[in-house]
Amino acid sequence: MRQVYRSKAALVLGWVWVVFVAFNVLDLIVRYSGKPSMVALAVLAVLTVVVYAIALRPATVFTEDGLLGRNPLRSTFVPWAAVSDVTVSHSINVDYGTERLLRLWTPVSSARERAKAQRRGAPVARRGRYQTEPTLPKGEQAAAEVFAGKTHADWVGEQITDRAERARLRKEEAGAVRVTWAYDSFAALAVACALVIAAIVVD
Numbered sequence: 001m002r003q004v005y006r007s008k009a010a011l012v013l014g015w016v017w018v019v020f021v022a023f024n025v026l027d028l029i030v031r032y033s034g035k036p037s038m039v040a041l042a043v044l045a046v047l048t049v050v051v052y053a054i055a056l057r058p059a060t061v062f063t064e065d066g067l068l069g070r071n072p073l074r075s076t077f078v079p080w081a082a083v084s085d086v087t088v089s090h091s092i093n094v095d096y097g098t099e100r101l102l103r104l105w106t107p108v109s110s111a112r113e114r115a116k117a118q119r120r121g122a123p124v125a126r127r128g129r130y131q132t133e134p135t136l137p138k139g140e141q142a143a144a145e146v147f148a149g150k151t152h153a154d155w156v157g158e159q160i161t162d163r164a165e166r167a168r169l170r171k172e173e174a175g176a177v178r179v180t181w182a183y184d185s186f187a188a189l190a191v192a193c194a195l196v197i198a199a200i201v202v203d
Helices: 008-030 035-056 111-121 138-147 152-169 183-201
Strands: 003-005 059-062 066-070 074-079 083-088 092-096 100-104 178-181
Touching (some): 008 035, 035 183, 083 152, 092 152, 178 183
Antiparallel strands (some): 003 059, 059 066, 066 074, 074 178, 092 100
16 A cells, blocks of 8 residues: 655645745736746746755655655655665665665654654653543554654654565565656756746847
């Protein structure tokens, strides 16, 4: 089963920007005024490429066969059996092959999120003579125990490790790692460059 992990905040902000750009492009087309309109279009295009590359494109994808890391300019597919080690700091770092490293862009663990996770996992100091604890449903209690002291990046890192270990137990062959350029990002960049050139050329 395919599972996709990405930054929700980046995804929301990215699509908000896309809607903003769509309205502005429509307005610039309706009220076209020559060079000023072309310059504005070029600026919007360049900024949109940046937003797409760093907010909309990055994703960590689990497939049946392996891990797909989509970064701004490249996509890397690592078969589960080829994963040798996983560490989580600010980002999730996946070791594979001979000293090769895949740094996943999402999800990331900020200092604020890690501090919050540490507080969530720490025992609560209680005061007073009579103590009453709120009772959580079993599902919420199990989720709280799983995530205690962990960030979302920690949890995803554990899932990668678990899948890699299961693949090795099944004695799957470590297939070839595939690295491809992000042609969608380069296509968007080409369009932005064309608009920049047009803005320079148009009188």
